[in-house]
Amino acid sequence: MTYKKVKKLKAEEFKRLTGVHFDTFNQMVEIVKEAEKSRKKTGRPPKLKVEDQILMVLEYLREYRTFFHLGATWGINESTAYRIIQKIENILIKAPQLRLPGKKRLIDDDYQLETVVIDVSETPIERPKKKQKSYYSGKKKRHTLKAQVVIDQRNGEILCTYYGKGSEHDFKLYKRSKIRIKKEVKCLADKGYQGIKKHHHFSQIPKKKPRKDKLSVAEKKENRELAKERIIIENVFAHLKRFRILQGRYRNRRKRFGLRFNLIASIYNYELNLNANQS
Secondary structure, three states, rough: OOOHOOOOHHHHHHHHHHHOOOOHOOOOOOOOHHHHHHHOOOOOOOOOOHHHHHHHHHHHHHHHHHHHHHHHHHHOHHHHHHHHHHHHHHHHHHHHHHHHOOOOHOOOOOOOEEEEEEEEEEEEEEOOOOHHHHHEOOOOOEEEEEEEEEOOOOOOEEEEEEEOOOOOOHHHHHHHHHHOOOOOOOOEOOOOOHHHHHOOOOOOOOOOOOOOOOOOOHHHHHHHHHHHHHHHHHHHHHHHOOOHHHHHOOOOOHHHHHHHHHHHHHHHHHHHHHHHHOO
């Protein structure tokens, strides 16, 4: 399925196949072509056009097939497929159009921010050969990588991310990320962030059931209301995990996980802003 064939699909079918809209795909093509212009060209011309290279990268992130299968599908060597994917990822992650706002947005006086939601997503990984305990998540009962995500509750935009190992507690990951939030901005979190009020007073977490006791009716109602406000971050995770590289077992080198998570998060933000502008 080269781009010459894929571009004839309906907009909904193209989105289902690649995970992005036509406008987002075209923007990615422009970014890569602009980067290729400034690059010193040596050797033979590439076998795949820029459009097909990006299509292969999206196919990899969306379906998480092996490099061998991608190479066989596109008629190139397995190692060539790996180099193309790594090259395109490196170009896209540096593009200003596909960049997360960052931690500075949380303390920016020029940006109107009322409420943020913070949570952690876990992605299973292959069992490490060394230091297995540090990656083992007692919650998931398997080895994982953690991704902490902070979003703007108003529109679901991802503001910043941070990464850790599976055994690391959510609140410890929060402290290590050194996130600072303006005093007047409300922060919503789950039970994994016990103690967050010491760092940000205007925070809200669910009421924890006392030992050998029960929550009152009012406390249960308060927890349900908080869950309704926090549900947006679960919807964001669901959008991100449509790319199977974040949903299934991550097989690649762990040091590149953050780059790919950030790239998918940036694509999500770009499409979010695109839809907002069109409406």
